[in-house]
Amino acid sequence: MAKDMFLLWASGSPPCWRIMIALEEKNLQGYQHKLLSMAKGEHKSKETLDINPRGQVPAFRHGTNVINESGAACMYLENQFKSQGNPLIPSAQAEQALVYQRTFEAFNAHQKMVDVIMYTFRVPAEEKHEATEKRLKETATTEFKTWEGHLEKTGPYIAGKNFSMADVVFFPTLALAFRLGMSQKRYPNLGVYHGFLKDRPSIKATWPPHWTQEPPMKDPPLKDL
Amino acid sequence: MAKDMFLLWASGSPPCWRIMIALEEKNLQGYQHKLLSMAKGEHKSKETLDINPRGQVPAFRHGTNVINESGAACMYLENQFKSQGNPLIPSAQAEQALVYQRTFEAFNAHQKMVDVIMYTFRVPAEEKHEATEKRLKETATTEFKTWEGHLEKTGPYIAGKNFSMADVVFFPTLALAFRLGMSQKRYPNLGVYHGFLKDRPSIKATWPPHWTQEPPMKDPPLKDL
Numbered sequence: 001m002a003k004d005m006f007l008l009w010a011s012g013s014p015p016c017w018r019i020m021i022a023l024e025e026k027n028l029q030g031y032q033h034k035l036l037s038m039a040k041g042e043h044k045s046k047e048t049l050d051i052n053p054r055g056q057v058p059a060f061r062h063g064t065n066v067i068n069e070s071g072a073a074c075m076y077l078e079n080q081f082k083s084q085g086n087p088l089i090p091s092a093q094a095e096q097a098l099v100y101q102r103t104f105e106a107f108n109a110h111q112k113m114v115d116v117i118m119y120t121f122r123v124p125a126e127e128k129h130e131a132t133e134k135r136l137k138e139t140a141t142t143e144f145k146t147w148e149g150h151l152e153k154t155g156p157y158i159a160g161k162n163f164s165m166a167d168v169v170f171f172p173t174l175a176l177a178f179r180l181g182m183s184q185k186r187y188p189n190l191g192v193y194h195g196f197l198k199d200r201p202s203i204k205a206t207w208p209p210h211w212t213q214e215p216p217m218k219d220p221p222l223k224d225l
Numbered sequence: 226m227a228k229d230m231f232l233l234w235a236s237g238s239p240p241c242w243r244i245m246i247a248l249e250e251k252n253l254q255g256y257q258h259k260l261l262s263m264a265k266g267e268h269k270s271k272e273t274l275d276i277n278p279r280g281q282v283p284a285f286r287h288g289t290n291v292i293n294e295s296g297a298a299c300m301y302l303e304n305q306f307k308s309q310g311n312p313l314i315p316s317a318q319a320e321q322a323l324v325y326q327r328t329f330e331a332f333n334a335h336q337k338m339v340d341v342i343m344y345t346f347r348v349p350a351e352e353k354h355e356a357t358e359k360r361l362k363e364t365a366t367t368e369f370k371t372w373e374g375h376l377e378k379t380g381p382y383i384a385g386k387n388f389s390m391a392d393v394v395f396f397p398t399l400a401l402a403f404r405l406g407m408s409q410k411r412y413p414n415l416g417v418y419h420g421f422l423k424d425r426p427s428i429k430a431t432w433p434p435h436w437t438q439e440p441p442m443k444d445p446p447l448k449d450l
Contacts, residue, residue: 054371065322069329075300076325080318093305097290100301104294111336129352146279 005031008048008059010038012179012208014110014172015070016058021168022074024202027085035209071107074168088165095160102150102159102166109147110173112140113222117180120221141225144177144187151189158193163200171197179211181220230256233273233284235263237404237433239335239397240295241283246393247299249427252310260434296332299393313390320385327375327384327391334372335398337365338447342405345446366450369402369412376414383418388425396422404436406445 005028009016023031036042036057044055052059052068060066060073062080067073078088090096116136119128147170150158159166174194178184184191197203230253234241248256261267261282269280277284277293285291285298287305292298303313315321341361344353372395375383384391399419403409409416422428 062322063318065319067322067326069326069333071332072322072325072329075329076322079314079321089304093288094290096304097287097292097297097301100297101292101294104297104300107296107332108294124356127354127357131349132352 002028002031004063006051006061007031007033008036008043008051008057009033010036010043010057011210012176013057014176017172017175017206017208018070018168019058019060019073019077020206021171021202022077022088022165024205025086025088025163025168026077026081028077028081071103071169074165078165086163088163088168090162090164095162098154099159099164099166103164103169106158106166106170106173109143109170112136112143113173113177116140116225117221137224140222144174144182144190144225147174148187148189151193155189156193156196167197171203177222177225179216179220181216181223182225183223186225227253227256229288231276231286232256232258233261233268233276233282234258235261235268235282236435237401238282239401242397242400242431242433243295243393244283244285244298244302245431246396246427247302247313247390249430250311250313250388250393251302251306253302253306296328296394299390303390311388313388313393315387315389320387323379324384324389324391328389328394331383331391331395331398334368334395337361337368338398338402341365341450342446362449365447369399369407369415369450372399373412373414376418380414381418381421392422396428402447402450404441404445406441406448407450408448411450 002023005023007016007019007023009020023029034047036045036048038057042048043057043059048057048059049055051061051066054068056068058070058073059068062076065076067076074088089099116133119133119136147158154160157163157167158170171194174190175198178191178194184194198207227248230248232241232244232248234245248254259272261270261273263282267273268282273282273284274280276286276291279293281293283295283298284293287301290301292301299313314324341358344358344361372383379385382388382392383395396419399415400423403416403419409419423432
């Protein structure tokens, strides 16, 4: 079944990683895929552009259906393979409400983390201001503190008692935040959550390969978080 | 049925408007709601904070279930009231793939528009740069041009032949962009789309009240788009 699926991905990219976790959770192993090098600009290649005209990864195709937005692909997989593998969106009303809420909150959390990373690496030096950088970091810190509180109230998974779509979307963002220097000591609940989820089969099987091969960067961008 | 729903909202806020359109489409009229004044800071009131601890609108509750993220609330309503009103997510595979794809793309489009608005009104003058502003406006322009192309390929609705969740999410962003000065002449397909959707009952019934009472602002932030 998964043979008619094709994914172009980059190591450590949370949007790519979400789709890979969802595929594992839905027992869709055996899909075709190709690891791209962003450093070599392979996401701007014809192969990528043919699937994703935005020239971004993930680029994902199921048969002739193209679904490049990671949230869209995850929702689609859950819906099309509802009774296969692990259910990612519960049907009970209260549980479903919480899973949807946390899932969409997680996209916003991701954006706040990306804002700091982009400001650090992409904004030209002459346009930078300490005040702006400080504000972006504070916003991201407040956001992760909010998630620290979520775990307190509705753990041990990020939306309650069971693994769900909210974990599929949130975990890759959190793992990248820790990889890029965010302090586990300042977020003990998130640290525990990260610690037990990283051994989950779907996450272990899709762990970013370069994270195990290369040491974390020196002077990482999220060290103040 | 809708009597156990409660929405705190602000006039012209795309996230609030999405939920209101979804409620209309699912025949959930008669819900309780309250229009808040952001100028008076009512989104920071206890009433709001009790539902949405982030102090933001929308703040939405169905019975005891709180779903404040607009995308989450819309997905939840579609799922809980699948056979009521208009279906917003088709079950056929190809149609479903496109609707999910455009729905999630629309959240990103919204963010790119908001980036320009926030830069204009929220970033302190001493931190501003013409180059940054130009880059943000170019990014937003490229984004709306992409949607102009989407309509060319998969119109007349934003994800194909039928009204769907993608319209629920995208339309309020587009309407706000036009209200804030984006040129309809530069986006003729989007102009036509906006023209015929604004008369759709769910959209007409939820049109931001202050837009009909007050003239558009002078020197609007999106006039260069």
